[in-house]
Amino acid sequence: MNRTGSEQGNRWLGAYVGAYLIFLYLPIVLIPLFSFNDSIQIAFPIKGLTLSWYQSLLDNEALHGALVTSLVVGLSAAALATLLGVTIAYMEISGGGRLAATISVLSRLPILIPGVIIGIALLILVNLAGLGPSRMAMILGHTLVALPTTVVVMRGRFSVLPRSLGEAAMDLGAREWTTFRRVILPLSTPAIASAFMLSFLTSFDEFVVAFFLAGTEPTLPVFIWAQLRFPKALPGVMALGTVILTVSIVLATAAELVRRRGLSGKAAIPTGAVGPLSAS
Numbered sequence: 001m002n003r004t005g006s007e008q009g010n011r012w013l014g015a016y017v018g019a020y021l022i023f024l025y026l027p028i029v030l031i032p033l034f035s036f037n038d039s040i041q042i043a044f045p046i047k048g049l050t051l052s053w054y055q056s057l058l059d060n061e062a063l064h065g066a067l068v069t070s071l072v073v074g075l076s077a078a079a080l081a082t083l084l085g086v087t088i089a090y091m092e093i094s095g096g097g098r099l100a101a102t103i104s105v106l107s108r109l110p111i112l113i114p115g116v117i118i119g120i121a122l123l124i125l126v127n128l129a130g131l132g133p134s135r136m137a138m139i140l141g142h143t144l145v146a147l148p149t150t151v152v153v154m155r156g157r158f159s160v161l162p163r164s165l166g167e168a169a170m171d172l173g174a175r176e177w178t179t180f181r182r183v184i185l186p187l188s189t190p191a192i193a194s195a196f197m198l199s200f201l202t203s204f205d206e207f208v209v210a211f212f213l214a215g216t217e218p219t220l221p222v223f224i225w226a227q228l229r230f231p232k233a234l235p236g237v238m239a240l241g242t243v244i245l246t247v248s249i250v251l252a253t254a255a256e257l258v259r260r261r262g263l264s265g266k267a268a269i270p271t272g273a274v275g276p277l278s279a280s
Contacts, residue, residue: 085150133215
């Protein structure tokens, strides 16, 4: 291919990428724009600017209840998913054998299974277990959905840690649990924090599973879906969506920065950990 043809191909590729990005992100940009619109009509031209829709969020008791439910479910599911993710990933990377590898693969399967199927299956399961649609059922369901994220993040971190660290600690007399607690975990703290934040976002934004398991305590996404049936509530939904979008971007950025900081850090035994290892 000559230089002219290559430049033309690059221009077409650039135009395609630009059109794709506009198609993907323009609707997201419109949400904050219309959240300041002084009209319940989501249409151009914008009549004026107002903060009244944001003020209405502060006075909505049902919204506050949904927010509390989302926070409780999200934090609980993130904690459980992170704990399980650390355990599963370390078990696989440290040479746990075929069983550990199988468990790791199964823990990542929810990424490939449609959310509707997971929601229906979990609804049947919690009904058989006697829990029914409830906050506890949502915590368990969101843990399942968030688990693949934590496993992937922690596998990436554990895989780059030199095996010589654990071997050196054991040579000094440390047991496997002591080595994990005093050496591996401190070096993996940034990845654990990143996995926790990402799994919290996964739970906080989850709609399908929450829709099946919410019962009388809807999460924020389920509350938003219910509000879409009322045209007068749409501007408030836009304002709420803007707040959620902003918080999600901040948390996702923070999680990525923490993860990269952990990957760029030097893998070394923490200062002061070597001496007392044999006594632990």
